[in-house]
Amino acid sequence: MTATRAGILVVDDEPRSVEVIARVLGEDFDVHTALGAAEALKILENEWIQAIFCDQRMAERSGVDLLTEVRARWPEVVRIIVTGYTDPTDMIGAINDAGIYQFITKPWHPDQLLLAAQGATRLYQLQRDHDRLSLELKLAAPAAQARVLERHEKVLANFHFDTLVRAPDSPLNEICRQAAQVATFDIPVLILGETGTGKELLARAIHYSSLRSEQPFFAVNCGAIPDELLESELFGHKKGAFTGAHTQRIGLLDQADGGTVLLDEIGDITPAFQVKLLRFLQEGEIRPVGSNEVRRVNVRVLAATHRELACEVRAGRFREDLYYRLTALTLTLPPLRERRGDLRALTQRLLDHLSATHGKRAKGFTAEALGCIEAYDWPGNVRELQNEVTRMLVLAGGEHLGADLLSPHVVHGAAAASAKAMPFETAIRDSGPLKDRIERMEALILMETLVRCRWNKSRAAEELGLSRVGLRAKLERYGIAREGAFGRSH
Structure with missing residues (x-):
């Protein structure tokens, strides 16, 4: 279906x-x-x-x-x-x-x-779920309200710490343990990590595990919005406050009263806006643009950034007093290259989700594909991995996704790591005898070609201009075998 x-x-x-x-x-x-x-x-x-x-x-x-x-x-x-x-x-x-x-x-x-x-x-689906549950709560008889609330809990469970897919020995386990421990304490948390590591997902898990879970959660990308717009987005504005302000706007901090706001990419805000944000964090008060009215709000502020904020403070680009207002606890999410043990579970979860979304049946990955996925560094982290799994699913002709469906750069990176070879540009700059450097490149080319040809040695030999005997000799020389490809046997 x-x-x-x-x-x-x-x-x-x-x-x-x-x-x-x-x-x-x-x-x-x-x-x-x-x-x-x-x-x-x-x-x-x-x-x-x-x-x-x-x-x-x-x-x-x-x-x-x-x-x-x-x-x-x-x-x-x-x-x-x-x-x-x-x-x-x-x-x-x-x-x-x-x-x-x-x-x-x-x-x-x-x-x-x-x-x-x-x-x-x-967002559309979440709004519909919220509206439906709210209506059911209003209409349900007291005896049925418990069942509606139970379903509501299941909706909230989509944002708890279990949604951060990880292995039993994952480095995320300690981070999630700390986050769960601090969730019920009303203190600010700074979440660090490269782009695509799941900072917003962790922030949502903190909110929905806290005493504020029934109240609103909003996330705003501070780095993508200019100061004038960011001030209006957070604090709101009065009608006529500036050109184009044809209606009054209630800011996110006011809408989130009692709940949580995630200030994503906080390291990108300007010094001028840092002052305005610090004033709010100190006083707990907001004043909409163009208004003299000051309103107190009760909002828990979480912050996230891909920058090393402590280094930004030392460089004078981020206010030290604001930094300490945001960092009662700092959690650093590791990149995927430091979570190789999580990749199997995470990749399968992505495939299951994408298979349902696109209506295309898929059971899993071949051992060789998983080996490539685990060997590659994933500089774009989960977003890059999701794009790659999407591509494999769309191109797949069967229920098991093979390494031949992977993008060339993923195979290249995986082969380079596993064959202890280097990308061409790095090998050119590397030191050492010419013979050794050429052999590293040759081993890389052999590994890539075999994966692309699905380990059909006759086709690989033909593509490389070698005899089958010559190819076999080179594989033995470099110790390249399908069973040991990408560092693990599966």
Whole structure:
């Protein structure tokens, strides 16, 4: 049975733009397209749309104008503006008039669109789950409320520490233990780690394991928003506070009163905004832009960054007093290259999820594919791994995904590590006798070719211009065997 894919609507009066965005999103979502506002409204009336990507500049009607109507008629639809504007006041107007979930500036990157679509459809589903459970609680008889609450607990369980997939001896275990221990204490936590290591997932687990779990959780990427917009996003603003502020906006800190806010990429905020944030953390008070009214809020602040914040303090780029306000406890998430023991469980979990999402059956990976995956360093961490598993699933012809489906650079990196070889550029710069350096490169080429040819030695020999006997001799010379490939037998 094929899983129902989330519906995405792309609106732009430029046919080429619509075509390109639809192509990027089409593999993962059910994409509908419209070349104007009138056509978009008809689609919304007849199709199940979870998120809408809309260009701001359109001849018939602006994106803000259209999405303002969408907000009034279909408030559950998550709205995203695609814009060429770079002036902060223009962006503030777009976000606040139409209740924009996210803005994407041109030129955009395909991964940026995919991440936005994934986040928007996830938010849509969470909103529906929350609304349904709230309604059921209101209507349920007292005897049935316990069952509804039990289901609610299952929804919350999706964000507990068990969702951070790991092996019994994983380095994440100690981090999760500390996070669980501190979750019920109302203190700030700083989460460090490279991009894609799961910092927001850990923050959500802390929130949903705390006494604030029934209250809101919001995450805001501080590094992607200019100061003027970030101040409005967090503190809110009064109508007419600046050009484009046509309506009053309630800031996230006010909306999260009683709950938790994650300030992601906190290391990227400017010195000027650091002062404003410090004042809030010290006083617990917010003042919307353009207002003289001060309001006290009770919000737990979690922070995350890929930067070494202590080094930023020593370099004078981050305020020391703000740093200590954010770091009652610091948790550092290791990159995937330091979690090789987790890769099997994590890769299988991703495959199960993606298989259900895309409606394509897959059972698992071959031993050789897992060997490559465990040997590769994954500089992009979980996001890169998820993209790779998605690619393998889409290209697979059977229920078990083999190493031949892996991207060349993954096979290259895995072979280099396992054969103790080096990438070509590194070998050129390396020291040592010419003969040794050439042999390292030759071993790497042999390993890559065999994996790509699925260890068909006749085909590999033909590709390399060798006889089968000659290839066998080289494999024996370098100790290359399929059973010992990538450092482990499976």
